[in-house]
Amino acid sequence: MEIIKNREYEGERPLFATHDLQLENVTIHTGESALKECSNIIAVNCRFEGKYPFWHNDGFILKNCLFTDGARAALWYSRNLQMTDTIVEAPKMFRDMDGIKLENVQLSNALETFWHCRNVELKNVQVDKADYLFMHGENIHIENYSQNGNYSFQYCKNVEIRNAVIHSKDAFWNTENVTVYDSELTGEYLGWHSHNLRLVNCKISGTQALCYAHDLVMENCTMADDADLCFEYSSVQATINSPVHSIKNPRTGCITAESYNEIIIDENILRPANCELRLWDNITCFNQ
Incomplete structure (x- = not known):
């Protein structure tokens, strides 16, 4: 050489x-x-x-x-x-x-x-x-990471993120097979139109999070007070170790949380419209 x-x-x-x-x-x-x-x-x-x-x-x-x-x-x-x-x-x-x-x-x-x-x-x-970071990426592994920048990870596939702090509006739009562990996600419109987004031990902040999501999974997560109007038209299985400020028209699945400040179910909800909203004491507070 x-x-x-x-x-x-x-x-x-x-x-x-x-x-x-x-x-x-x-x-x-x-x-x-x-x-x-x-x-x-x-x-x-x-x-x-x-x-x-x-x-x-x-x-x-x-x-x-x-x-x-x-x-x-x-x-x-x-x-x-x-x-x-x-x-x-x-x-x-x-x-x-x-x-x-x-x-x-x-x-x-x-x-x-x-x-x-x-x-x-x-x-x-x-x-x-970091606006428009990780567009159309595939097979991504991230550990001990911090990010400031909007519209990130759009159209990405097969992503694993651990121990991250991500401040990003419109993060994880149209993604497929993304898992985030032990992280803080802050920003508006998180995870819209995602497929197989899994959040484990994460804190979620920002308005209208996790709407239009397909097969969303949340395990032992928490949601900040500004996380409102969540889960609209989503199919979701979620365990949330905190109050949820507001939920709007989840499509199907089951959400278990400490409490719900506001539940919005109206004539615009999409079929099958059978999402169960439960409390940690196993009481169903709303079943469409």
Whole structure:
């Protein structure tokens, strides 16, 4: 493997189509596609300032690196990435990729990041300004994670999240086979039109949560006072260890909670309209 140390590059494609290369303390200045069409690349303590530095790559390891705001859309159409202890200030990272492992990574401007990515593993990752994060992703595993940004995880499949704090309006829309453990989910319109969304030991905040959901499961969850008008037109099996502020027109299933402040059942409810609402003392408080 060739080793390049303490160098600076700029302009168009300075290291185009290189293979078996290790970069140490290298800076990529303004320009485009510095490491396009490469394979088996290792970058340690490097700084990336130009656009599109890693496109169409296969096999690359990034350690203790910095992607400045100018390095937007840095990693697209690539495979087999390992990134650790890195700071990413640039938006629109990670598109159409297969095989991503991030650990101890901060993304401070994660706008439109992780689109159409498959086989993704995140551990100890923090993302901010993360609107439209994880669109159309598949096979995603996340642990020890924090997120600020709306419209996240839309149209994703096969997702497992553990120990997360997610602040996101419209999270998990149109998802399939998503499980979230031991996490806090805050934001409006959570989980609409989802299929097989499972929430275990989670806290839910925000208005009109979990509506239009198909085969929703909640186990030992709690709901904040602002979680109102929940479960409209949803099929649900839920055990909730707190009061529920308000429920509106659940379609089918069973919800067990500590108490209900308001139950709205009106002429707009959809068939089969047979959802049972129970209290923890096994008393049915409403059966349509």
